[in-house]
Amino acid sequence: MKLENIKLAALLWLAPWLIRFKKLTHASYSVAEINQLITPHLPAHFPIAVPKGQGTVTLISAEVSIPLNASLLHAQVVGALDIQYLGNPIYRAHILVFITALPYYDCEEKTVCLKTPSISEIRLVNDEYALLKDSASLLKLFVPSQVRSLVSGTVKTALSMLTGGTSTEMNDYLQIYLDGSKQRILDYHKPQLEKLITRLAAGDDISYRLDESNWQEKLFALHGKTVAVEEGELRFKF
Numbered sequence: 001m002k003l004e005n006i007k008l009a010a011l012l013w014l015a016p017w018l019i020r021f022k023k024l025t026h027a028s029y030s031v032a033e034i035n036q037l038i039t040p041h042l043p044a045h046f047p048i049a050v051p052k053g054q055g056t057v058t059l060i061s062a063e064v065s066i067p068l069n070a071s072l073l074h075a076q077v078v079g080a081l082d083i084q085y086l087g088n089p090i091y092r093a094h095i096l097v098f099i100t101a102l103p104y105y106d107c108e109e110k111t112v113c114l115k116t117p118s119i120s121e122i123r124l125v126n127d128e129y130a131l132l133k134d135s136a137s138l139l140k141l142f143v144p145s146q147v148r149s150l151v152s153g154t155v156k157t158a159l160s161m162l163t164g165g166t167s168t169e170m171n172d173y174l175q176i177y178l179d180g181s182k183q184r185i186l187d188y189h190k191p192q193l194e195k196l197i198t199r200l201a202a203g204d205d206i207s208y209r210l211d212e213s214n215w216q217e218k219l220f221a222l223h224g225k226t227v228a229v230e231e232g233e234l235r236f237k238f
Contacts (some may be wrong), residue, residue, distance in 0.1 A: 017173075034064045034073075037208060046200075047100045048192045051169040053085040057095075057193060058202075066232045073114070073229060075099045077197070078125075090177065096123040097193070101201055103234060105227045107174060111127040111209045112208045112227055117201035120195050217229065 042062060048055040058080040065074045069204055083091040098121045101114035176184050212218040222237040228235050 005217075015099075027220055027238075028237040029236070031233070034234060035062075038062050038064065048189060048196065050080075050083055050085075051173040053083060053170075053173075055084070055189070056082045057196065058082070058196075065232075066229055070232075070234065072100045072102055072230050073234070074102070075196075079193075079236055081186070083185075085174075090174075091182075093182065093186070094125050095186065095193070096125045097197060098123075099122070099197065099201060103227045103229065105224060105236070106207075107225070108196055108220045110210045113211070114207075116199050117198050122186065122190055122193055124183055141151060196230055 036103060039061075044059045046057050046059075048057050059077045060080060062075050062077045067074060076096065079095045079097060081091070081093050081095055082089065093099055098118060099117055099119055101117040103112055104115045105112055164221070173188070176188055208222045212216040212221055216236075220238070224236050224237050226237050
C-alpha cells in the first residue's frame with residue numbers, strides 16, 4: 001500500500017475521534033477553489049422567447065465572491081443576449097448579472113446546492129452591437145424590395161402585408177428597438193432572464209456532488225452535516 005494511501009486511511013480512521021473532541025470542526029473551500037469548480041461548466045447557452053423570432057442567452061463566465069462578514073455566496077455572471085429574426089441578427093449585447101444565494105448540504109445525495117437564489121441586478125454593460133438603428137434599416141432587413149416600394153415606409157404597414165395582419169405582437173416587440181432606448185430591450189427580457197438564472201441556480205445544473213476521490217470531500221461525505229459561508233470561505237462543517 002502506498003504511503004499516501006496509508007496516511008489517508010489513518011486520517012479517515014482518526015476523523016470521528018477528532019470530530020468528537022472538537023479537534024476537527026470543518027473543511028474549507030476558498031473563493032478561488034469555488035471558481036475553479038465553476039469554470040469547466042461555462043459557457044452555457046439557453047433559449048429565450050422572442051415573438052416570432054429566436055433568442056439566446058449565453059452565460060460566458062461567473063465569478064463568486066464572499067464580502068466581509070457575508071453569510072451568502074455572491075456571484076457576478078457575464079452573459080450575452082442574442083436576438084434574431086428570419087435568420088438575421090438584430091441585437092447582441094453583453095449583460096452583467098449579480099446573484100446571491102445560500103448554500104446548503106443534502107446529506108443523502110452528498111451534494112452541495114444553492115437555496116433561495118436572488119438576483120439583485122441585471123445591468124446592460126455593452127450595447128454597441130445593437131444592429132437596428134431606425135425603421136428604414138428594419139424594413140430593409142425584413143421586407144423584400146418589391147414590397148417596400150408598395151408601402152408607405154412604416155414598419156407596421158409592411159409587417160401587416162407580410163403576415164396578413166397578424167403581426168401585432170411582433171410589430172410591438174420590434175418597435176422597442178426603434179424607440180431609441182436599448183435598455184428597454186433588456187427590460188423586456190429581464191423577467192425571462194431572472195426566471196432562467198434563478199432556475200439554474202436552484203436546480204441540479206449548479207449543484208455539486210462531493211468527489212470522494214478527494215480526501216477532504218470524502219471525509220465530509222462520511223461525517224459532514226452542514227455547509228456555511230463564514231469568514232470569507234465556504235465551510236463544510238462536521
